[in-house]
Amino acid sequence: MSGSLSKSDQSFMRQFSWLIAGLAVLTVLLITLGWMIYNHEPKETNPVAAKQLAARIAPVGAVYSGNTGRAAIAAAAEAAAKAAAAQVAYGGTTDGKTIYENLCHSCHTAGVAGAPKLGDKAAWAPRLAQGMATLIKHATEGYHGPDGNFMPPKGGNPALTDAQVKAAVTWITDQAK
Ligand code: HEC
Incomplete structure (x- = not known):
């Protein structure tokens, strides 16, 4: 076999x-x-390495909105400036005391720079004798006193309205009557 x-x-x-x-x-x-x-099949990649690469090649200033964005920013800034200029001082109050405490106070309470002190009757009497219209005019337009002291127009805040100046002057003078 x-x-x-x-x-x-x-x-x-x-x-x-x-x-x-x-x-x-x-x-x-x-x-x-x-x-x-x-x-x-696509090659496998390390996700951490990909992230690191993205971080490495990212631009320094993240978002550049281009010229359109720049114009919008400029317009917004201008609008904000206008709004600020149109802003009424101290919320538009015509409460003389409030305006005084926010503004006039800095000179008139202590008598800074020769300002007549609040409630000082002797200092205010000759001024009151000029009449309210004159006092309001001086407070609005500014006033150089005979001693060379200076009351700045609207107390140095041009945003005050005439009504606000009048209210503040009325309140100041009322304290000396
Ligand atoms: C930077 C300081 C200063 C501030 C702020 C100021 N004053 Fe005066 N004010 C003076 C001085 C100084 C005089 C005195 C001028 C003078 O007659 O020699 C005066 C005088 C006055 C007089 C008298 C004017 C006159 O004809 O005799 C009035 C009214 C007056 N101030 C109102 C105000 C009011 C209202 C405010 C606030 C809205 C204010 N002042 C804020 C400095 C200031």
Whole structure:
């Protein structure tokens, strides 16, 4: 029996060889397919490295809004300046005491720079004798006294309205009557 195979063994060996050959071809096919898929997929990247790169190449001043944005900013600034200029002093109050305490107080309470002190009848009497119209005019337009002292126009706040100056002068003079 040795050296020769029976017919059925020969047939088995042939089929088995075909099977092995088929499996070998399938293996090569699968390897090729795997390789193709691997090449087709995007390469993996390190998310931390990507973040670091983005941070490194980011511009220094983050947002530049362009000339349009610049014009808008300028317009807004101008509008704000206008609004501030139009702002009425001390909320537009015509309460003489409030205006005095916010403004006139700085000179008239202590008699700074030769200002007649609040409630000082002797200092105010000759001024009151001029009449309210004159006092209001002096307080509005500014006044250089005979002693060289100076009452600034509207107490130094041009935002005061005439009515506010009048109210403040009325309140000041009332304290000296
Ligand atoms: C920077 C200091 C200062 C401030 C602030 C000031 N005054 Fe005077 N004021 C003076 C001086 C100084 C005189 C005296 C001028 C003079 O006659 O020599 C004076 C005088 C006056 C007189 C008298 C004017 C006259 O004809 O005799 C009135 C009224 C007056 N001030 C009202 C006011 C009112 C109202 C305010 C606030 C809105 C005010 N002052 C804020 C300094 C100031």
